[in-house]
Amino acid sequence: TNGSAPAVPSDQYDSLYLSPVTVGSSTLHLDFDTGSSDLWVFSSLQAQSSLVGHDYYMVDPAKEKQGYTWKISYGDGSGASGKVYADKVVVGGVTATAQAVEAATAVSAQFTQDVDTDGLLGLAMSTLNTVKPQQQKTFFDTVLKQLAQPLFAVDLKYHAAGSYDFGFIDKSKYTGAINYVNADTSKGWWGVSATAYSIGNASTSATVSGILDTGTTLLYVDTPIVKAYYAKVKGSKMDNTQGGYVFPCSATLPDFSLTIGGVKQIVPGKHINYSPTSAGNCFGGIQTNDGIGFSILGDIFLKSKYVIHEMGSTPRIGFAQQ
Numbered sequence: 001t002n003g004s005a006p007a008v009p010s011d012q013y014d015s016l017y018l019s020p021v022t023v024g025s026s027t028l029h030l031d032f033d034t035g036s037s038d039l040w041v042f043s044s045l046q047a048q049s050s051l052v053g054h055d056y057y058m059v060d061p062a063k064e065k066q067g068y069t070w071k072i073s074y075g076d077g078s079g080a081s082g083k084v085y086a087d088k089v090v091v092g093g094v095t096a097t098a099q100a101v102e103a104a105t106a107v108s109a110q111f112t113q114d115v116d117t118d119g120l121l122g123l124a125m126s127t128l129n130t131v132k133p134q135q136q137k138t139f140f141d142t143v144l145k146q147l148a149q150p151l152f153a154v155d156l157k158y159h160a161a162g163s164y165d166f167g168f169i170d171k172s173k174y175t176g177a178i179n180y181v182n183a184d185t186s187k188g189w190w191g192v193s194a195t196a197y198s199i200g201n202a203s204t205s206a207t208v209s210g211i212l213d214t215g216t217t218l219l220y221v222d223t224p225i226v227k228a229y230y231a232k233v234k235g236s237k238m239d240n241t242q243g244g245y246v247f248p249c250s251a252t253l254p255d256f257s258l259t260i261g262g263v264k265q266i267v268p269g270k271h272i273n274y275s276p277t278s279a280g281n282c283f284g285g286i287q288t289n290d291g292i293g294f295s296i297l298g299d300i301f302l303k304s305k306y307v308i309h310e311m312g313s314t315p316r317i318g319f320a321q322q
């Protein structure tokens with residue numbers, strides 16, 4: 001079977017995208033995350049006070065994987081932990097009958113206060129899964145063999161609902177050619193590298209190595225590139241209070257591109273105005289990857305493309321223009 005699930009922006013800025021998933025007998029709204037590999041959900045194991053505003057998984061003790069636990073920490077300092085169940089998970093009509101469902105007993109404040117997100121569905125490699133004593137498969141790995149093609153395609157959109165396709169490529173969702181590159185999955189993520197970047201019409205050779213991450217809102221690249229970009233934005237500055245580069249909301253933002261597999265993958269300037277700040281400026285969609293050690297090609301990069309993640313004998317990533 002193949003299937004498709006919507007990816008709906010959680011707010012007017014596309015902070016994150018939520019997709020409906022049936023877990024056991026509940027429908028939850030999960031953040032599909034190609035940068036991690038746990039499927040975890042808000043659950044009836046948590047204190048009632050933590051569940052206010054959330055849909056949650058009603059655990060069935062008979063389905064518990066006894067003695068199994070999980071604990072995940074994300075790059076932004078958020079995290080969650082809990083117990084593990086084997087239950088039915090359905091995404092866009094694709095069913096995993098005994099998927100490892102990681103039921104939270106505790107989640108960090110960032111998740112509790114985001115009442116729209118009921119958990120995450122990881123789509124990176126299963127080697128990053130945090131379940132102990134035995135690592136568990138991602139939903140994609142669980143259903144892989146039932147899919148017509150061993151792939152999922154990501155169609156995130158700017159200020160609009162997109163989709164995740166499983167097992168097929170939807171020709172109605174892109175124009176032109178699909179440009180494939182081999183993926184570096186050695187660190188557990190969907191890794192790619194670029195040989196150049198461009199700001200407006202000016203191209204610069206550089207090696208930009210990073211990971212695709214639907215669960216990261218912005219585009220994080222090396223500091224010299226970020227500085228070169230905002231040097232072209234009148235009135236922009238680094239605002240440590242806001243935690244990144246800001247600019248007047250009326251500024252004209254140049255397009256930005258990364259050359260991957262010899263093809264320029266363009267991010268329209270319009271997409272790089274992420275959101276207004278509390279101080280009357282606007283916050284940039286391109287920010288520095290300082291302290292991370294590689295680039296993170298998050299939603300700002302992804303939302304102008306149809307991105308195929310193919311787990312064939314050689315994992316590949318395909319980029320096409322929406």
Ligand SMILES: O=C([C@@H]1CCCNC1)N1CCCCC1
Pocket residue numbers: 033034035036073074075076213214215216292296
């Ligand atoms: O924790 C994360 C991200 C957080 C946002 C959601 N996707 C996973 N990592 C990816 C980047 C390197 C550090 C680990």
